Amino acid sequence: MRFIIIILLFLLSTSIFAAESNSGPMPKHKWSFNGITGTFDRAALQRGFKVYQEVCSGCHSMKLLYYRDLRDIGFSEAEVKVIAAEYTVVDGPNDEGEMYDRDARPADRFVSPYANDNEARLSNNGAYPPDLSVITKARKYGEDYIYNFILGYEEPPEGMEIGDGMYYNKWVGGNQISMPQPIYDGSVDYDDGTDNNALQLTEDVVTFLKWAAEPELEVRKNLGIKVILFFLVLGTFIYFVKNKLWREVD
């Protein structure tokens, strides 16, 4: 009985904090990576990467990722080399003491669209486009927020003043943001024939961003099941041993 109370105390304390960070009016999307056995859909990840390449990467960097990481989402070694080679990085100094441009290699980080933060600000009316490497971990409601936010561009309600170069979005704090609507129906053409409406494009790119932020997710959940099973089995044995032992105590 007391044992149950202790468990409940634990669950209470954890669930309260869990609830605190997950509750609210944010509509939830059904993600393939949710749940205890959730995994990433490799095809969706590759499509999402294409959306990032063709839409987001115009302004947003992903400095924490390497091209080699793309092998995780199903690209072959050769394909990763081709993808990396589309980008140019500054290397050096060489033996003549000069910096030089070369094609990116799988061991390079994702090339940023701007040379530095100041250039990024200058090109975007002073607003800095945040790095997207861990964006789903860096926003409340995570992937659900990013999904709703990308699809949240609307005409502003009657009487609302929108600043110069600002856009109305119903999910962002203050309802104004300097990023224009990034995704429309057909913004990106898919090679695999998947319907490229805005909902699909957004779902794919958010799946990609989730993978970028938590590439360990599948391994983590898989290991978690085993660890919990270990404690459950060991705990059951110990429970019986302990009961047998304490029966002698009077």
Added chain:
Amino acid sequence: MSGNSEHRKYKNSFLNWIEFRLPIISYFEKEYGDYPMPKNCNYFWSFGALATITLVVMIVSGIFLAMNYTPHTDMAFDSVERIMRDVNYGWLLRYIHSNGAAFFFIVVYIHILRGMYYGSYKYPRELNWILGVFIYLLMMASAFMGYVLPWGQMSYWGATVITNLFSAIPFIGEGLKIWLLGDYTVGNATLNRFFALHYVLPFVILGVVGLHVAAVHVHGSNNPAGIDIKSKNDTVRFFPYMVMKDALAVCVFGVIISAVIFFGPNLMAEVDNYIPADPLVTPAHIVPNWYLAPFYAILRAIPDKLGGVLLMFGSIAILFVLPWLDRSKVRSCNFRPIYKWFVMLFFVNFFILGYVGMLPAEGLYLLIARIGLVYYFGFFLIITPFIHRIETPKSLPLGISDVYLGGGKEALNPNAQKEII
């Protein structure tokens, strides 16, 4: 070797060799084998063991994290993310460490609660309680400095807010703050020293834990009835009886902490800490870790900065004198019909303080924080010292064996109260 033969306690000659020169084996046998535990101890008595195990896990995971971490403002954030991505099982180490910190506090809070409810801080265990409060203080300092290391937005701004508190101290405050930071603002010097201190403080905690355990073993553990051990029949040997019980508690704890580490590793984290520190952008709400939030609520409940700081430190300092504030001779709240409810309300109140500490200090939340603050100090300064004058304790059982057999609560012994003294 006649000298050796006199000391042939063990079959193994190597153990005898050690034992003869350093009686460490008989010490461990005495303290962790034969050590008598009151047999009516419930599972709340497992939280000391859980806390010790958590501390060891924190130290071990922390050492491996430190091998891969770079304490520099330009590289700290990226080095933590590199641990998560490129170090083998680095994500596991980091999630164990960050969630382990939260669970360390959960476990220790239950441990403290247990001590308060069953009166474990009373004679002859006052020093034990004081050592425990020291551990708690060191834990808070370690947790605060550890939270700064990932160098996210909350790290930076949390460090700024907390170190700013010191500037409220008259005359020396501003100088003290600069001395602590090593700079005029939170910067690289601060990050470096926080890393150094965060590495060393857990070993200090480990040392104080050693004293804490040694101290409790002198007079033996308290028990739910709060009465003294009178005969050998009142107790069980630590091994295997308590060890098995603790092992079961560890397994249950393992299931719960694993559920969080593997399936919700960021549930207890602030999202802002995944944004790299930026001294030019202040987050909308600067919040501490939830386990420090009750004290943050007390700090903000007072409109005056110095007053808030004094009350916040006072709220921790008052814990040291609890053994002398409580004038009742009855230890366990099981036999204190009125105080029992005040203690439980104290726990609820502490929890509520933590909750409002995470929310903006305005309107209703501020009012709740102020009421909570009044109860917090009222509990220690008014209720605890004076309640025994109006409270009639229930009659204590004759002995632990009676309690264990279930007849304890009915067994009458009008003199038992005096015997406790």
